[in-house]
Amino acid sequence: MTEGATQPATRATLEDVARAAGVSLATVDRVVNRREGVRAKTVARVEAAVAKLGYRADLAAARLARGQTFRFAFVLPTGSNSFMTNLTEQVARTADWLAGHRGFIDIHHVDVFDPDVLAGALENLSPAYQGVAVIALDHPRVRAAIDELVARGVAVVTLVSDAPSSSRVHYVGIDNPAAGRTAATLMGRFLAGREGTVAVIAGSLSLRDHTERQFGFHQILSSEYANLSALPVIEGRDDSNRTRELTAALLARHADLRGIYCCGAGNRGIADALEASGRAREVVWITHELTEHTRRFLVRGTLDAIINQDAGHEARSAARVLLAHCSGEPISPDQERIRIDIFLRDNLP
Template sequence: MSETARFKATLQDVARTAGVSLATVDRVVNRRDGVRGKTVARVEAALAKLGYRPDAAAARLARNQTFRFAFILPTGANSFMTNLDEQVRRTADWLASQRAFIDVLHVDVFDPDALAGALASLSSSYDGVATIALDHPKVRAAIDDAANRGIRVVTLVSDAPSSRRLHYVGIDNPAAGRTAAALMGRFLCGRRGSVGVIAGSLVLRDHAERQFGFHQILSSEYPELSPLAAVEGRDDNERTRMLTARLLSSQPDLAGLYSVGAGNRGIAAALEASGRAHDIVWIAHELTVHTRALLLRGVIDAIINQDPGHEARSAARVLLAHCLGDPVMPDQERINIDIFLRDNLP
C-alpha cells in the first residue's frame, strides 16, 4: 500500500494534488459538465493516486437523505427470536451511522391474517421491510403489494420464495433438516424405533422444509428408524410439553426426537418427567441460554444453529444496498448452518 493510500483522502486532498479548485473536483466526481477534458484527466489521476472513495453517508447527509426500515418479528418469548430482536436493535446503532433507521414491529407470525395485515398497513414512508414470512397466499399477496408500493422486502429466517421479495436471509432449511437426520441416525447407531418430530408450524416454510429434509434422509438411509408425522407446538413451551408427553406414552419404541422450532423447555420438562431424558436422542435448533444448558446436561444431543447477529446485519445490509443501488455480495450474506455439541460450544 502506498503512503498516500494509508489515510482516507478527502476532496480537498484531491484538489491540492490535481492543482484545481474544490468546485472543479466536485464537478468531476459527480459527472457534471463544464470541465475541460485535460482537467478531468488530471482530477481522475489524482483520485486514483490518493485512492479516494466517496463517503456515501456524508453524501446523503449533504442531500438530507435518510432511509427507514421496518423489521417484523414475532410476538412471544421464543428465545431465538428474542436474541434476533436484540441483534436487530444492535444493528440499528450501526445503521444509524449510515443515515438509515429501524423500527421493530411485533406480530403473531403464525397468523397469516395478522402478518398480511401488518405488511399491508406499512406506511409508504418505509423504504424497506425485513419480515419473518409465512409461505401463505395472503402473505405472498401482501409482500407483492408492498413491493408495488415501492417498499423493498427481504424475508428473514423463513421465506416466501414465490413472492416479490428481493432476498431471503436465512439458512438452507432442507439441508438443516437433512443434517439433523444424519446426526440422528449416527447417534442412534443401529437402534430400532420411531422418531418424533415437533415443529412450530408447518405453515412456516423453514419448519416445513426442515421436516421434509429430515424425513428424506431418515427414510432413505436409516430404514430401521420410523419418522412419525410432524406435530405442531406453535413454539409454545406448555403445548410442546403436552405433545412430547403424548408421544412418550403413545410410542413406547420412541428412540429420538427432532425439535424443528422452539418450545424446547417444554420438551425437556416432559422428557425429564418421564425419566427417559438420557435414553432418547434429541436434536434441536438454535443455540440459546436454555438449549445451551440442556446440551451441557446431556438432555439435548446436538443443536443445529443459525447466527441471529449475522442475519440481522445481513438483512440491514441487503436493504441498504438495494436502496443505494449497490450490489449484494452473496458470500458475505450467506448464512451458515452451525452444528454444536457440548464439546464445541462457543
C-alpha cells in the same frame, strides 16, 4: 512521535483525487458518481487517481450532505420464543449502528402464525417506511401483501423464514433444507444402527423454514437410515406448553421412540417431558438455535445437538441489505451469507 514512527494513514478525499488527477472537484464528483459529460481521457485519469489513493466514498457523509435518511420496519413475532427474543435484541443493537448511517429502525411485533394478522400488519404499515424486514409466512395473502409493498417502491427482505415466490428483494437466513439434512445425518450417526421411530416437531408447516427443514430431514433419514422410521410431523406452534403435551404423548405411545427432531421452538416443553419420562438419556434430541435454555439442556445431557443460525449476523445483514438497496449500493453476497452452526456440549462458545 518517536523516530521511525509513521503517521497514521488518513482517508483520501475527493479534493485529494482532484489534485492528483489535475482536474476540478466538480469533475471528480461527476466521474465518481457515474454522471455523463466527462471526456473518456479525463475519466481514465480520475479513475487512476482513485485507484492510486485508495479513495472510497463516505456514503454516510454523502447521505448527510443530501439530507437523505431511511426508515425501516422490522416485523417480528410475538410470544416467548427465546431465539426470536434474541433476534429482537440484536435488531435493537443494529438500530444503534444503522443510525450512524442515516437509517432508522422501528420494531413491530405480530403473530406471524396467523396469515391474516401478518398480512394486515404489512398492509397497514406507514408509508414513511422505505424498507421492511419480515419473518415471512409463505401464504398467498402474505405474499400478496409483500408484493403490494414492493409495487409501492418499498424494499422487502424476508428474515429467517422466506416467501420465495413473492417480490421480496432478498432472503436473510440459513439454507433450511441443508439444516434439516444435517440434523438427520447427526440423528442417524448418534443412533448408530439402533432401530425404532423418530418424531419431528415443527412450529408450523405454514412457516417455510420449518417445512424446508423437515423436508431435508426426511430426505436423508429415509434414504440413508433404513433402521429409523419417521413419525408424521406434529405442530407445536413454538409454544412450550403445547410441545410438552405433544412430547409426553409421543413418549407414552411409542416405546420404540429413539429420537426427536424439533425444527421449530418450544424446547422447554420438550425438555420437561423428556426429563419427566426418565428417558432423556435414551432418546436422542436435536433442535435449532442456541439460547440460554438450549445451552442448559445441552450441558446437562438432555439435548444432544443444536443447529444454529447467528441472530446478530441476520439482524445486521437485513439492515445492510435494506440500506444498500435503498441507496443503490452493491452488497457483498459472501458477507450476507448466513452459515449453519453445529453445537455439541464440547464446542459451546
